[in-house]
Amino acid sequence: MGNKWIIRGGKFAVPGSDKPVIDGYMVIDNDLITYIGEEPPVLEEDIPSFDGSRLLFLPGLVNTHGHAAMSLLRGYGDDLALQVWLQEKMWPMEGKFTGDDVYWGTALSVLEMLKGGTTTFLDMYDHMDRVAEVAEASGIRAVLMRGVIGLCPAEVQDQKLAEAVAFAKEWHGKASGRITAMISPHSPYTCPPDYIEKFVQAAHDLDLPIHTHMSETRREVEQNVTDYGLRPVAHLEKLGMFTRPSLVAHGVHLTDEEIETLARHQVGVAHNPGSNLKLASGVARVPELLKAGVTVSLGTDGPASNNNLDMFEEMRLAALIHKGVSGDPTAVPAAEALLMGTEYGAKSVFLNQVGRLAPGMKADFIAIDIDQPHLLPHTDLISHAVYSASAKDVEHVWVDGKQVVQHGKCLTLDEEEIRRKAQEAFEDLLKR
């Protein structure tokens, strides 16, 4: 019984190891990888075989920060000053989002992510039950949380917190464990200190990690100092956030001391290079963060500030911009960028069985077609995955041992319906 099979003749990426590309075999038993190596495994039974030639297998990509439903606003307001973009474009439209809008926007994004090789995504938004529905149906692995903005009366605050807690209780561990939950006050600038403390307490009570936006713009850092006399890292430390396992998004504007504090508390940083550049937030100090031992992972942020969910592009941006800005061509080498998009990503969202091709790990992996002009000659496949490939090179995707994308087609979602519904949802939002 069970579903055991073998990939033969494939190339398997193991970035960061002595031999970063294994030319050989991988065995999958239900949801787990049970063997990977250059020698054929000893098999006691006849099991189905998958031809791995022309393919490079990579761990599924892990997108550690985003707001998937915002795909409905992709291209609706670009090249604008941040406040104009938020106040005149995003917030008025998001204010009109119904649960159905969130459902179809998220479905559009999950479809894009799966087809592009992302097997795990973090999502912080509203109407999270609808997001969880998409995650469950699509087969993707998801780390979900109600992101709460606390600029509202106390009773509304309490209600939102209760919603966030109820969502986490209901969905944590669901979908055969593919869905996990976190607790998420939106940011220090949208949640008063005492409100953040309530989230920290809730995270303790539920034994869940915390995610928040932090130090994305210079202006918000300055405002934090004005309002609370502390920069965001010290502020959140004081509020007890880092007594919980934590992941902060952005961390663009950090001092050396703040980097040390994050490292000491083992706080992960979700780096969003595309979004940070597009919104002109700045360039995060990624080489310094990595050097200090901080786990830096990669996120796309919402599709309206990116404007796609191609994690290959985020890996490439991470590998490119820190070289160009620091003047050091050895900064963030290809293998490290690939680790940021896979293993470090999994670690950042507290999934210790995901992000690496190794026996005992969950069978979340993807295959890209390497017999294409832009991926030849086969000099260094780790380099090609980071510097030359894109989401559209993904041929097959498996999550939890189940194939969800085959020859570029999503097997779990109705692509045509989602495309049509997402377009209709946007047109309807314009009218409302």
Add this chain to the structure above:
Amino acid sequence: MGNKWIIRGGKFAVPGSDKPVIDGYMVIDNDLITYIGEEPPVLEEDIPSFDGSRLLFLPGLVNTHGHAAMSLLRGYGDDLALQVWLQEKMWPMEGKFTGDDVYWGTALSVLEMLKGGTTTFLDMYDHMDRVAEVAEASGIRAVLMRGVIGLCPAEVQDQKLAEAVAFAKEWHGKASGRITAMISPHSPYTCPPDYIEKFVQAAHDLDLPIHTHMSETRREVEQNVTDYGLRPVAHLEKLGMFTRPSLVAHGVHLTDEEIETLARHQVGVAHNPGSNLKLASGVARVPELLKAGVTVSLGTDGPASNNNLDMFEEMRLAALIHKGVSGDPTAVPAAEALLMGTEYGAKSVFLNQVGRLAPGMKADFIAIDIDQPHLLPHTDLISHAVYSASAKDVEHVWVDGKQVVQHGKCLTLDEEEIRRKAQEAFEDLLKR
């Protein structure tokens, strides 16, 4: 007689105009666009019709700086200090390149470029007859030149100059005008002043424009000051280069005064954002160049320092990095990035009938499939082309009115043979 046809129901990108996307019709008569508009044209005869629905038509992309044959070294040495990369990796291998290596490396690159929507490329390399052969056979439009390094004895210098002149004489205007030539001393740091003056004279004699590398790294600028007492712009101005129509590649390290000088002489700048970041050369002052009225176009540079030839990625990088580095989210908006990749590119390589969808222009255009998750909803298609699309979204490509890519397949080149030969050429280089 003739080959006249019409595209119906398409969307046509006209960046920079009041109505940047025309929803309607385009008529092509042999090598020319003869009509574009929202109303159906008055046709005197029955002509073949092409269904443009689900497609966004764009001018073909123009890659204004590169060394196509270096695709053979893609991924062969990354994340290294510039001098190590050049001296230990690139130069020893390039020194072994035969005409056949250049042929197959160029073929691999032209295949990648055509499939990715690039309809014109500039190439500066050696064995240029072989590059021209590929250009002629593939149907691509090409601006070709022997790039000459002058760090050699006088008689070798003379021979190389003679080669560059002979190539230009033989190939300028060939392949039904698809191939044009330029004159190209490699750079101020690889060509002594008197040698550069000979190239300027040759360009005058042949009535051809000039292309050179300039101010790519801080170090080369400082060396120029040490050697000649002038920064590179003043140095080249003094040598008379800018009395010819000129295009310089990179222009990363420029003072305000240098930018003014380039603008005054109408010198174009080929901006290579991917390569400049990867080699840690720095970030060119593109917003200032554009503001000063300099024509800034986009190049991939060689595939070994990029590491692909996806011009959508270069447009996106141009639109993203200058926002992030300057802190101004309105810097290099999407339409301007698209102009840099098309119309400004054509202007930079002195092709005045290319780069725009308009009556009287050459029929060099591409179609991308916009009915895909990452290109929905259809909010702003110019934004989607720049911020969300990639080379792999290109469905069809026409150059000079002839279709060269259909449903993603190149019609003019033997892809399978090129892939195999390029891989073999690299393996053979390792052995030699």
